[in-house]
Amino acid sequence: MKLIIKNGRVLLFEKDKAVVKKVDIGIENSKIVQVGEISEGFGADKIIDANNMLVMPGFINTHTHLAMNLFRNYADDMLLQDWLTKKIWPLEKKLTAEAVYWASVLGIAELIKSGVTGFLDMYFFVEETIKVALETGVRAYIARGLTDEPLGMEFQLKETKELYRKFDGKDGRIKIFAGPHAPYTCSPRYLKKVKALADELGIGIHIHLSETRQEVNDSIKQWRKTPIKHVYDLGIFERPTIAAHCVHVDDDDIQILKECNVSVAYNPTSNLKLASGFAPVEKMVKAGVNVSLGTDGASSNNNLNMFEEIHLASIVNKCVNNDAVSIPAETAIKMATINGAKALGVDGELGSIDVGKKADIILIDLNKPHLCPLHNPLSAVCYCAQASDVHTVIVDGKILMENYELKTIDLEKAMYNTARCAQKLTGA
Numbered sequence: 001m002k003l004i005i006k007n008g009r010v011l012l013f014e015k016d017k018a019v020v021k022k023v024d025i026g027i028e029n030s031k032i033v034q035v036g037e038i039s040e041g042f043g044a045d046k047i048i049d050a051n052n053m054l055v056m057p058g059f060i061n062t063h064t065h066l067a068m069n070l071f072r073n074y075a076d077d078m079l080l081q082d083w084l085t086k087k088i089w090p091l092e093k094k095l096t097a098e099a100v101y102w103a104s105v106l107g108i109a110e111l112i113k114s115g116v117t118g119f120l121d122m123y124f125f126v127e128e129t130i131k132v133a134l135e136t137g138v139r140a141y142i143a144r145g146l147t148d149e150p151l152g153m154e155f156q157l158k159e160t161k162e163l164y165r166k167f168d169g170k171d172g173r174i175k176i177f178a179g180p181h182a183p184y185t186c187s188p189r190y191l192k193k194v195k196a197l198a199d200e201l202g203i204g205i206h207i208h209l210s211e212t213r214q215e216v217n218d219s220i221k222q223w224r225k226t227p228i229k230h231v232y233d234l235g236i237f238e239r240p241t242i243a244a245h246c247v248h249v250d251d252d253d254i255q256i257l258k259e260c261n262v263s264v265a266y267n268p269t270s271n272l273k274l275a276s277g278f279a280p281v282e283k284m285v286k287a288g289v290n291v292s293l294g295t296d297g298a299s300s301n302n303n304l305n306m307f308e309e310i311h312l313a314s315i316v317n318k319c320v321n322n323d324a325v326s327i328p329a330e331t332a333i334k335m336a337t338i339n340g341a342k343a344l345g346v347d348g349e350l351g352s353i354d355v356g357k358k359a360d361i362i363l364i365d366l367n368k369p370h371l372c373p374l375h376n377p378l379s380a381v382c383y384c385a386q387a388s389d390v391h392t393v394i395v396d397g398k399i400l401m402e403n404y405e406l407k408t409i410d411l412e413k414a415m416y417n418t419a420r421c422a423q424k425l426t427g428a
Helices: 066-071 080-092 097-113 126-136 153-167 188-201 213-223 227-233 251-259 268-273 281-287 306-320 329-336 338-343 377-383 411-426
Strands: 002-006 009-014 017-022 024-028 031-036 046-049 053-057 059-064 116-123 139-146 174-180 205-209 241-245 263-266 291-293 361-365 390-395 398-402
Touching: 009 377, 017 329, 017 377, 053 377, 059 241, 059 263, 059 291, 059 338, 066 080, 066 097, 066 116, 066 126, 066 411, 097 116, 097 126, 097 390, 097 398, 097 411, 116 126, 116 174, 116 390, 126 139, 126 153, 126 174, 139 153, 153 174, 153 188, 174 188, 188 205, 205 227, 213 227, 227 251, 251 281, 263 338, 268 306, 281 291, 281 306, 291 306, 291 329, 291 338, 306 329, 306 377, 329 338, 329 377
Parallel strands: 002 046, 009 053, 059 116, 116 139, 139 174, 174 205, 205 241, 241 263, 263 291
Antiparallel strands: 002 024, 009 017, 024 031, 053 361, 361 390, 390 398
16 A cells, blocks of 8 residues: 655654654555655555645554543542542452443544554553454554452463463554553562563563652652652663653652653643642653653543643643743654654654654644644644644554544444443443
């Protein structure tokens, strides 16, 4: 399959600087093979006219719990620990494979419609989520959630190993991670077992760290060190690691993150809604920590809209730092694209529109009143674009949405079945 995307404004990263140029893009099979003027005789099977559109790399959501959309709008306006222990965890014990399957279909539909081409998920019954990713054509990085349960800890590790054996590298779009939930749900002994498994399989680790002040205080009280120093001492950061949240981190923590090449998945909406606090994002960025973006789950967000995360990543930090130039639009957009690829260890393949990289590309319709006049396309993406402006989504060179129409998902069926499964779980 050969595609040409022509007549669009294309967001490129040139010498690490974001620029927008009028160039055409040639795609052959799964890869970008030409950027600029397409050579004669390319012989495209399909030409996409991107006139009055912004063409850019697909967004990469580096922290979510996809099937938690089952609990969307179910338990809001609660403290994090109460939300988890009194509402979410009791329902998660009732989860079924069917519920996760349909919730994953709906979640992936929402991701695609908001311009997300790849996501990192940590949850349960993840084989169902993998099945949906394979069926729908999206790119998925999957971590089976691991917690220190006496009856389940060895089984969880075995399941992760089996997932790796069956699915890692499948169709070139699936990658397995080890997913210890957090230091407060995983004992040091268990975290060492997770690290040993990650070493054995050669995979990365995804973990929640320093999300709340209480978590940090409890860690200092129990271990006499912060959560970040605690897992560092246990050897977790010897593996490529993506740490979700990192809201309450001090200078020593940031230095550890930098020296160990740990990527931070920043989740501004979830942090705000759960009143977790304000992550020192500018300080981390200036220190050289790779910061990417995530939505978290749809029960604590309550959507999977990366445009909102880009927007908040910029404006929240301007206010927190009392500095109107803190986290400019370009930096926030990088968090959602190339930084996400770096976090996942695939920046050589994804995250930007370059010859040789995978064709994970989105087209944003600029013919909208809230995008007019278009003085600065980067500002438009960060400060006024909406998920509903995403016109076309391409992953691995395949069109998953065109002219706002999903090509691989029956959205009505997904909504019906997710609502049905949610009703069974909640009894509502």
